[in-house]
Amino acid sequence: MTDVxxxxxxxxxxxxxxxxTELPLLERPAAAAAAGFTAAELWWPFGADHAPSQAEQxxxxxxxxxxxxxxxxxxxxxxxxxxxRGTVSVPAESERFRENVPxxxxxxxxxxxxxxxxxxxxRVAGVDPAVQDGLALENLVLAARAAHEVGAILLIETLNKVESPDYALVTAEAAIEVVDKVNAATGLGNARFLCDLYHLARNGEDPAAVIDAYADRIGHxxxxxxPARNEPGTGELDVEGLLARLTAAGYTGRIGLEYKPSTGVSADSFAWLPRELRAAK
Known part of the structure; x- marks a missing residue:
């Protein structure tokens, strides 16, 4: 990115x-700090087969x-x-999801x-999608209420059908529909769309059009x-233009760097973002 x-x-x-990921999880925050970052996010960081112990937390x-x-x-x-690709709508995983919410x-x-x-x-073979969607709404309502209690928003994400062909939400419209249903059910308004520009593009959607249509419901x-999910500047996506479009649309939230370093070395993948812009505002 030459124009920052x-x-x-x-x-x-x-x-x-x-x-x-070349480092153990507990060493990654320090590595991020050494690269100039002061904010980070995680997928679920503990094993999926047990609740994390107090020591792990x-x-x-x-x-x-x-x-x-x-x-x-x-x-x-x-x-x-x-x-x-999540446990929200999967009947066999519903109990584990509900136990994980608090x-x-x-x-x-x-x-x-x-x-x-x-x-x-x-989607689960042999299970009516409508049944899964009903279960998902129940579980997301629980999650939205729990998030609200700690002052957080609940994010609903679109993935791409190339890498996740069985995932239920592979269009922005589908994710927005879920966001709206959760907000209608809770009355809290804290369910938001996680707008992943990579997944949108891989699905063949126009990320710019998605931003224009749904900016008011984007939470992250x-x-x-x-197409390789590497750092900006290594592929076909106009990241700079899309960031400018987000600004014009009034988005003031964070931008999450969720990519694989093209060389396999994370510390070498940040040249596109000047160091003075890496610390969270």
């Missing part, structure tokens, strides 16, 4: 579940505190390593985290270049 004007209008947060909190990095975003329970909310409160992402889940933005 668009980037300068935004505050950035680095996703430590996809960046600095304390270790994670200490790693962030010692590094001087804020945890600005956190996912509810998920296990991406097994091909799952755990995630309490963890977010202790960190001061204000954005909680709930991945919708894959994540970026990666297409």
């Amino acid at each position: 004007t668009a980037a300068a209008q935004h505050s950035f947060t680095i996703n430590l579940s996809i960046l600095f 304390d270790e994670l909190r200490k790693a962030f505190d010692d590094a001087g990095v804020r945890l600005t975003g956190l996912n509810f329970l998920d296990d991406l390593t097994k091909g799952a 755990v995630t909310a309490a963890l977010a409160e202790s960190f001061g985290t204000k954005a909680l992402n709930a991945l919708y889940g894959n 933005v994540q970026i990666a270049d297409t």
Whole structure:
């Protein structure tokens, strides 16, 4: 990115579940700080088969505190390593999701985290999609209320059908519909759209048109270049233009860096973003 004007209008947060993965999780906040970042986000950082112990939570909190990095975003329970794409709408996982809701909310409160992402889940063979959608609404209502209690928003995300062909929400319109249903059910208005520009582009949608249509319901933005999901400037996506469009549309939230470093070395992937713009505003 040679013209940094668009980037300068935004505050950035680095996703430590996809960046600095060459390091153990507890070392990543310090690595982010060394690269100039003061805010980070995580997918669900603990094992999916158990609730995190107090010691595990304390270790994670200490790693962030010692590094001087804020945890600005956190996912509810998920296990991406097994091909799952969320537990919200999956009948066999519903109990685990509901048990995780207060755990995630309490963890977010202790960190001061204000954005909680709930991945919708894959379609399940033999299960009526309407049944899954009804279950998802019930679970998202619980999540939205729990998020509200700790002063956080609930994020609903579109993934792309190339990498996640069974995921239920593969258009911005589908995610927005869920956002609107959750807000109507709770009356809280804290369900928001997680606008991931990479996933939108990989789905063949026009990210600029999505921004124009749904800016008022965007709660968070994540970026990666297409098609390889590397840092901006390595592919086909006009990240600079889209950041400028977000500014023009009135978006003032954070921009999450959720990409894979093209060289495999995270510290080498930030040249597109001048160091003075990396610290969160």
